[in-house]
Each structure stands twice: as structure tokens, then as C-alpha cells.
Amino acid sequence: MLREHDHGAIVRLELARTFLGHVIYHVYCYLIDGLLIDTGPPATAAAMARWAAARPIRRVVLTHHHEDHSGGAPLLARRLGVPIEAPAATVRVLANFPRIPAYRRLVWGQPGSAELKPLGEVIETERYRFRVVPTPGHAADHVALFEEREGWLVSGDLYISPRAVYLRPVEDAWTILASLERLRDLNPKMLLCSHAGLVPDATRALERKIAYWRGLAERARQIAAAGASAASVARQLLGREGAMALISLGDFSKRNLIKCLLEDPGGPRRLGD
Numbered sequence: 001m002l003r004e005h006d007h008g009a010i011v012r013l014e015l016a017r018t019f020l021g022h023v024i025y026h027v028y029c030y031l032i033d034g035l036l037i038d039t040g041p042p043a044t045a046a047a048m049a050r051w052a053a054a055r056p057i058r059r060v061v062l063t064h065h066h067e068d069h070s071g072g073a074p075l076l077a078r079r080l081g082v083p084i085e086a087p088a089a090t091v092r093v094l095a096n097f098p099r100i101p102a103y104r105r106l107v108w109g110q111p112g113s114a115e116l117k118p119l120g121e122v123i124e125t126e127r128y129r130f131r132v133v134p135t136p137g138h139a140a141d142h143v144a145l146f147e148e149r150e151g152w153l154v155s156g157d158l159y160i161s162p163r164a165v166y167l168r169p170v171e172d173a174w175t176i177l178a179s180l181e182r183l184r185d186l187n188p189k190m191l192l193c194s195h196a197g198l199v200p201d202a203t204r205a206l207e208r209k210i211a212y213w214r215g216l217a218e219r220a221r222q223i224a225a226a227g228a229s230a231a232s233v234a235r236q237l238l239g240r241e242g243a244m245a246l247i248s249l250g251d252f253s254k255r256n257l258i259k260c261l262l263e264d265p266g267g268p269r270r271l272g273d
Helices: 042-053 073-080 086-096 102-108 173-184 202-224 231-238 243-247 252-259
Strands: 003-008 010-019 024-032 035-037 059-061 084-086 122-124 129-134 145-146 152-156 188-195 197-200
Touching: 003 042, 010 197, 024 129, 024 188, 042 073, 042 152, 042 197, 059 073, 073 084, 084 086, 145 173, 173 202, 173 252, 188 202, 197 202, 202 231, 202 252, 231 252
Parallel strands: 035 059, 059 084, 152 188
Antiparallel strands: 003 010, 010 024, 024 035, 122 129, 129 145, 145 152, 188 197
């Protein structure tokens, strides 16, 4: 499935694999002044390539290597003839993309490999100038893009929701919080999120997520201090695990978030895949 949403200077592209006419899980890419940000999953690569061929795309940038963001890159690289740029670590992953878990192949498809160009510190189009901001935590190679004059912040997968409760073991909540605070301090006006879409009052939205996770960490520590396990704390604070945990065999879970928030924020940090 591919749907285009026009927001004036910003085109939001909705991409998803469907089952019996129902969207499994969508992701948004953005086209701004000839700059395509992210390429969607492998499952929609052909649709993306057809759509992109009819648009004045002069440059393609990836926020990180995850398949729902980079999966269309191999086909676009062959079809468009424009540079595809990404953080240096993303370039290395895409050079030989590893096989991903079965549930992710089901939702997005297995990515192929592609030769990309390393991304610089600034992306300039005819009308806009985006600063590249390293924002690890969700993935080690994750970056955000900030257009300071307009106040637009392309946040990739860093925001998602003000009350996100699922985390993978390879993600680090404290590093994500540090990245969110870095973005908040930019005082953005609008988030261009890969899953929530356009989020107005961006600074306030980031503050709400930061406050929610920090408050959750404090409550989790109070309960754990009485001897409760991470799984028990998660059930008390967030309820039972949902379908996300079941489908992913526990890779995405509430327990993972609570377990990470119970760790020492000043200790050694893990890096997302």
C-alpha cells in the first residue's frame, strides 16, 4: 500500500504491507523540495520506485538502516539515478544487509543490499537546510534532521508516541532519552515522525515523552526496591504484554522497557542494531 498526503511544502508518504485489505503496520517517508527522506520497507519497494519516478527527486537520505526505512533503497538506487546518502554506519550495514528475524520479514520484507554514500553534517536543498543530528538509542546509526528556519524536525523512529511502552533488547531507553533531550533543546516547532506523522508543538511533544519515561523509571525503581522482578513491575505499571510481544516472541515487550529503565543511567550503554 502506498498513499500520498500533501501538506504544502511537505509530502508525507504512507507505506505498508497489507493482509486481506488491512494495514499490518505503516511507516511514513517525507518528500521536501526534492529531498526524499527514507525509502520505506522492501515490501513496498516497487510501489515506491513507481511513485518516485514521477516526482522531481534529486536526493535521497536515510535516517538509519532498519528495514522499514531503508528497504526501498536498493531498487531506488537502480531506478532513480540519484545519490542515496546515509550515516556511515548505515552505509556499512546496507553494503551487506543481514537476514532479519521472521516476524520482521513478515511485516516489512527482507531487505537487499545497496551501495550508499556517507552523509555529511548538513543537507541543503534549493529552499531548505537540514542539520544532521546524531540520535542513537533506537539504533546506533540513527540520525534526526533539523530545518532550523522552519522548525521542522525529522525524528525518524525516536519519538513514535508520547507514551511508548515497547522496547527491543538491543535498544537503550536511557540513550533514547538523552537523544530526545538533545532534540528538545533545539526547540522544534513540528515533528515529522516516521510512525506518528506530523506532530505539532514538537518541543512540548518531546517533553511529554521525556517526562513519561523518567516518571516511569522512578515508579519502577520504587516497586523493584520492594523485591519485584522486572516482569512484575512491567505488569503493575503497564499491564499485560500485548500482541506486539506475542508476534515478536518477546523481542518487542513492555518488560524490555522496564528492565532497561531499572538499569543505572550512568552505566555502560548498549547500542541498538
